[in-house]
Amino acid sequence: MSARTRRLAVQFYWGGIATGVMLPTLMEAAVTVARRSRTLGQVFDGFYVRLFAPKESILMLTVLGGAPFLLFGIFALIHLGTADRHGTELAARRHFALQMTYVAMVALAAWGHHGIMTARGSTAGLGFLFLPFLVVAAGVTAYALSRAFKRLRRGPAG
Numbered sequence: 001m002s003a004r005t006r007r008l009a010v011q012f013y014w015g016g017i018a019t020g021v022m023l024p025t026l027m028e029a030a031v032t033v034a035r036r037s038r039t040l041g042q043v044f045d046g047f048y049v050r051l052f053a054p055k056e057s058i059l060m061l062t063v064l065g066g067a068p069f070l071l072f073g074i075f076a077l078i079h080l081g082t083a084d085r086h087g088t089e090l091a092a093r094r095h096f097a098l099q100m101t102y103v104a105m106v107a108l109a110a111w112g113h114h115g116i117m118t119a120r121g122s123t124a125g126l127g128f129l130f131l132p133f134l135v136v137a138a139g140v141t142a143y144a145l146s147r148a149f150k151r152l153r154r155g156p157a158g
Contacts, residue, residue: 012102020068020069101143109131115127
């Protein structure tokens with residue numbers, strides 16, 4: 001494996017995990033600041049208490065929201081790890097597809113978290129149970145479309 005591909009694989013792996021861990025907390029902070037007129041200091045005051053609070057368990061949201069990004073990181077590590085065996089052009093195509101997958105997953109997860117956190121319905125929180133499956137489905141779709149786009153643009157290999 002080339003040094004560039006190894007670096008990209010590690011960046012996707014740790015970047016995916018970091019995104020999955022931080023995205024729910026950052027979205028909760030953004031919604032609280034924007035909709036409830038609080039400062040960032042007020043949002044993070046008592047953060048450790050709210051990690052396990054019954055109605056706002058940030059830890060549960062992090063575990064549920066982070067699972068698709070953990071899967072993405074493992075997939076990227078394995079997928080880019082075998083790309084150099086088949087040529088640098090295939091590695092570049094896989095890298096492009098993984099970038100588009102990451103963007104689609106982050107966009108859908110952020111949109112979903114924002115929508116659920118700003119909903120007025122009493123059952124909106126159930127959306128957090130279904131959001132990881134939708135994020136994985138969006139990632140798979142984005143990956144397939146990105147690979148098809150690159151294949152049509154550059155030829156049948158890859």
